[in-house]
Amino acid sequence: MTDASPKPPMTIFIDADACPVKDETYKVAARHGLKTYVVANSWINVPRDPMIERVVVEAGPDVADNWIAERAAPGTIVITADIPLAARCVKAGASVIGPTGKAQTEQSIGMALATRNLMDDLRSSGEITGGPRPFSPRDRSSFLSALDLAVVRLKRKGW
Numbered sequence: 001m002t003d004a005s006p007k008p009p010m011t012i013f014i015d016a017d018a019c020p021v022k023d024e025t026y027k028v029a030a031r032h033g034l035k036t037y038v039v040a041n042s043w044i045n046v047p048r049d050p051m052i053e054r055v056v057v058e059a060g061p062d063v064a065d066n067w068i069a070e071r072a073a074p075g076t077i078v079i080t081a082d083i084p085l086a087a088r089c090v091k092a093g094a095s096v097i098g099p100t101g102k103a104q105t106e107q108s109i110g111m112a113l114a115t116r117n118l119m120d121d122l123r124s125s126g127e128i129t130g131g132p133r134p135f136s137p138r139d140r141s142s143f144l145s146a147l148d149l150a151v152v153r154l155k156r157k158g159w
C-alpha cells in the first residue's frame with residue numbers, strides 16, 4: 001500500500017547574503033509558481049509578491065544557515081555558495097544549487113567539503129590562495145539552466 005498523504009509544495013530557499021542570483025531565482029520561481037524564502041541576517045529588499053517571503057534571522061554565525069538547513073527536505077531547492085550549508089541540505093534530501101549553476105549532490109559534496117577545508121587550512125596558515133573568480137554572465141546563464149532543470153526534475157517526481 002502506498003502513502004497517499006499529499007507532498008508539501010515545492011519550495012525555494014535562498015541563502016541571500018551576497019547571493020548574486022536572487023533576481024534570476026525570483027523569475028524562475030514566478031514562472032513555476034513556487035514559494036521562495038529569502039533568508040538573511042539583515043533586512044534585504046525583495047519584490048512585493050505573496051510568493052516571495054523575506055526572512056530576517058538574528059545576527060550571528062550560521063543563524064541563517066541553520067534556519068535553512070532545518071527546513072531543507074526532499075522537494076526543496078536551496079540556493080547557496082556555502083559548502084557546509086550545502087552539505088547539510090544535500091543530506092536532508094534537498095536539491096542544492098550554487099550561484100554559478102553547480103549542483104551539489106551526494107556524489108559531489110564530499111569533494112567540495114574537502115576542497116573547502118583544505119583552502120581554509122591554507123589561508124589560516126598564511127598561504128595566499130586568491131579568491132573566487134569573478135561572477136560572469138556565463139555563470140548567470142548556467143545558474144538559470146540548473147535551477148530550471150531542478151524544478152522540472154522535482155515536478156516529474158510529483159512535487
